[in-house]
Amino acid sequence: MLHLSCMEKSFLWGAATSAHQVEGNNTHNDWWAWEQQTAGIKCSGRASDHYHRFKEDFALARSLGHNAHRLSLEWSRIEPERGQLYQPALAHYREVLEELKRQRLTSFVTLHHFTNPLWLAEAGGWERRESVELFANYVKMVVENLGDLVDFWVTINEPVVYALEAYWHKRWPPQKRSAPAVWQVVRHMAAAHRRAYQIIHRAWVGARVGLAKHLIAYSAKQTFKDYWFNHYFFTLVGEKQDFIGVNYYFADQDKLGGGPKSDIGWPIYPAGLTQVLLYMKRYKLPIYITENGLADVRDSQRADFIRDHLRAVEAAQAQGVDVRGYLHWSLLDSFEWDKGFEPRFGLIEVDRATMERRIRPSAYVYKAIIESAKSQ
Secondary structure (H helix, E strand, C coil): CCCCCCCCCCCEEEEECCHHHHCCCCCCEHHHHHHHHCCCCCCCCCCCCHHHHHHHHHHHHHHCCCCEEEEECCHHHHCCECCECCHHHHHHHHHHHHHHHHCCCEEEEEEECCCCEHHHHHCCHHHCCHHHHHHHHHHHHHHHHHHHHCCEEEEEECHHHHHHHHHCCCCCCCCCCCHHHHHHHHHHHHHHHHHHHHHHHHHCCCCEEEEEEEEEECCCCCHHHHHHHHHHHHHHHCCCCCCEEEEEEEECHHHCCCCCECCCCCECCCHHHHHHHHHHHHHCCCEEEEECCCCCCCCCCHHHHHHHHHHHHHHHHHCCCCEEEEEEECCECCCCHHHCCCCCCCCEEECCCCCCEEECHHHHHHHHHHHHHHHC
16 A cells, blocks of 8 residues: 655545546537548547436545546537537536535536537637637636636646647547647647636636646657657746646657556556656646546556556655646546547446446555545
């Protein structure tokens, strides 16, 4: 069992999801349209049916000792047509956030997690400068209608990953390969974050606003990759962040000499989490692990993965890194983008035919760690 000597009783423990990956039937966004049109891509369909089962899912999270949960709002539900506020969607998300309060789960609410309203995508998406103000208008809608229920705001999830996957690697919509487009998208997303930060803070004094940044542990010789992938976005954001959300999954292959891998071939390298947390120490902000997990359908590696990565968090804390929470990816098995449903990241297994939830053994290991830490 972990000693977790560096973790305060106020430490936040939980798991994460994102709207398109778990809700089901997000029919007004670019991903849904792309799924229907692209050969070889699985359709998200009902996903994990979280849209209808969120109360059950939050109750399960609470039963596993969680005191925090990260989720995202689906922009295309809230604004299915440009400038059109869809009240039933806001009412639904209000019910979702109220349920988190009832379950005593601190909320991390992500405003953009890879998907865009179809109308935005068809008008050029994040390549266009106008996307900054369009995102700002959406943020205003959310802040005015739901802001009283949000504990932490995560403006944008993994902006550099989004730009590279969609505009360089051609794995995600709109499947372009353009270096200028990558540059534009990253800069526009940074500007959108800055605008969102201002909007939220004007509405809510004391709001906590950050972003979720995917970080990779690079070898010492990979200084350019480290700067471009891990730090460049923070130079664009500047001081407009109250905390940093760290998403960590693996180290760059150049750093590794073999070793265990997840079901989708991602190397398992817990020491890399200590390394990237030390990268972030320079920004002198509180840090929350907003994603960390692995695809493991047999649940044979997940318990050790959690233990080892929490030890890596402790190692960073011992060196002065202010880590205040850990949110495992993910609470549920979900739609893993271009990889479909085969990768199983969930603490809770979802039966694709019946939508039945089954808690995996590793989730109970995580629960025991949480209970041990809280008792110290």
